[in-house]
Each structure stands twice: as C-alpha cells, then as structure tokens.
Amino acid sequence: xxxxxxxVDRYVRLRxxxxxxxxVWREGGNxxxxxxxxxxxxxxxxxxxxxxxxxxxxxxxxxxxxSLRGISLGELEELxxxxxxxxxxxxxxxALADAFITLEITPExxxxxxxxxxxxxxxxxxxxxxxxxxxxxxxxxxxxxPVDTHITRxxxxxxxxxxxEDISRWFMEQLQKERCLEFHLKLIQFGRDICKARKPRCxxxxxxxxxxxxxGRG
DNA sequence: GGCCAGGTGTAAA
DNA sequence: TTTACACATGGC
Numbered sequence: 486x487x488x489x490x491x492x493v494d495r496y497v498r499l500r501x502x503x504x505x506x507x508x509v510w511r512e513g514g515n516x517x518x519x520x521x522x523x524x525x526x527x528x529x530x531x532x533x534x535x536x537x538x539x540x541x542x543x544x545x546x547x548x549x550x551x552s553l554r555g556i557s558l559g560e561l562e563e564l565x566x567x568x569x570x571x572x573x574x575x576x577x578x579x580a581l582a583d584a585f586i587t588l589e590i591t592p593e594x595x596x597x598x599x600x601x602x603x604x605x606x607x608x609x610x611x612x613x614x615x616x617x618x619x620x621x622x623x624x625x626x627x628x629x630x631p632v633d634t635h636i637t638r639x640x641x642x643x644x645x646x647x648x649x650e651d652i653s654r655w656f657m658e659q660l661q662k663e664r665c666l667e668f669h670l671k672l673i674q675f676g677r678d679i680c681k682a683r684k685p686r687c688x689x690x691x692x693x694x695x696x697x698x699x700x701g702r703g
Numbered sequence: 704g705g706c707c708a709g710g711t712g713t714a715a716a
Numbered sequence: 717t718t719t720a721c722a723c724a725t726g727g728c
Contacts, residue, residue: 524710526710528708528711530726532726533708533725533726536725568724571723572723573723612712614712615710616709616710617709617711633710634708635709636709711722712721712723
C-alpha cells in the first residue's frame with residue numbers, strides 16, 4: 486500500500502451509519518436494491534438520495550424488479566423526487582426492473598461472468614455507466630474500483646492521472662480487492678472532509694507537505 | 704443567491 | 717475521442 490493510501494486510511498473516520506453509504510455497504514446482498522441506491526445517488530447529495538431511497542423502501546418493502554414494476558411511473562417519480570432528476574431516473578429504474586426480469590440477471594450470474602463481462606452487461610443497461618457498474622461489481626466481490634468526482638479530484642492532485650481508467654487501475658494496484666469498496670468510501674469521506682473541491686484544508690490534512698498539491702497553500 | 708452533490712445519455716465538433 | 721449540456725432537488 487502506498488504511503489498516501491495508508492495516510493488516508495489512518496485519518497478517515499467513516500460515518501457508515503449515515504446516509505446512503507450503509508445501503509451499499511451493508512446490504513450488498515440484494516443486488517437490485519444496491520443498484521437502485523446507486524442510481525439514486527448519482528450526482529446527488531447523500532441526504533437527498535437517502536430520502537428518496539427510504540420513500541421507495543417504505544412503499545415497496547423489499548425493492549425488487551417485481552415490486553418496482555408494480556407501481557406506476559408517476560408514483561415512482563413522486564417517491565424519488567427528493568433525489569432530483571426524478572423523471573429521468575424513474576424511467577431508468579423502470580427500465581432496469583424490466584431488464585433484470587427479461588435478462589434474468591442474478592448476482593451468481595454476474596460473479597460467474599467475471600468483472601469485464603459483467604461490467605459490459607451492466608453498462609448496457611439504462612442509467613448505468615462506468616462508475617455505477619463498478620460499484621455493483623465491487624459489492625459482489627469482483628475486482629473493481631469505482632471512481633467518483635471526489636476520487637477524481639484527489640487523484641489529479643496526486644498526479645495519479647485524470648482518466649477514469651488510469652485512476653481506477655492505480656488504486657487497484659495499491660489495494661487488495663477485498664478492500665476496494667472500503668477505500669472507495671474512505672476516499673470520498675476524505676474528499677468531503679479535507680481535500681474539498683473549492684478549498685482544500687491542507688492545514689488539517691495528515692498528508693501535509695508530502696502532498697504534491699500542498700505547495701503554495703496553507 | 705450561487706455552488707455543489709458518490710453520473711449518465713446524447714449530440715456535436 | 718473529447719467536450720458540452722440537460723437532467724433537478726435540497727443543503728449550506
């Protein structure tokens with residue numbers, strides 16, 4: 486593990502009990518529910534995504550392709566409205582439910598396919614891009630490292646690279662695959678707390694002068 | 704009031 | 717292959 490990754494690990498206090506993270510973190514067993522949670526969290530604050538997810542959960546009980554099919558598009562839109570972009574995402578979720586049923590997608594099937602084939606299949610589904618597909622893969626224990634906006638920013642500052650593929654590969658080289666989900670979440674927390682978009686709090690950062698972007702700040 | 708939030712799909716250069 | 721933009725609510 487690189488020094489950078491170790492320092493992040495030592496610093497970050499993950500608040501896993503909050504917001505959307507626990508859905509993905511703890512309930513990785515239910516593939517479809519995880520996917521719904523991730524779609525709701527796309528470019529959305531955790532609080533808003535969690536509100537939408539809870540609305541859906543309360544209404545459906547267990548979120549499955551079948552239960553999601555059982556409600557109208559209009560009702561779905563109302564339920565997930567707090568997450569924003571609700572018309573677009575309601576359509577995606579409906580289409581995802583249909584695809585899961587038609588293609589008979591199961592966790593076992595995806596695991597058996599392997600990361601590359603499973604990613605390709607998932608990315609062919611509406612509303613599922615590279616990042617969302619990788620979150621699903623890493624939840625299934627397949628080798629993947631999802632790269633979000635925070636991680637991209639941190640990786641750029643560290644000179645790791647700026648392209649999704651390069652950043653993802655670099656972190657996978659630093660980590661055992663069992664720890665990819667954990668570090669994905671830790672880095673996001675690190676980005677929110679310290680290495681922020683607008684004002685990086687370099688003074689509070691444990692990496693300090695060792696960070697390539699420290700120069701000229703503080 | 705402006706910026707940002709665990710992106711994706713589409714279109715145009 | 718890269719860039720721009722729509723999608724949209726809610727917190728700070």
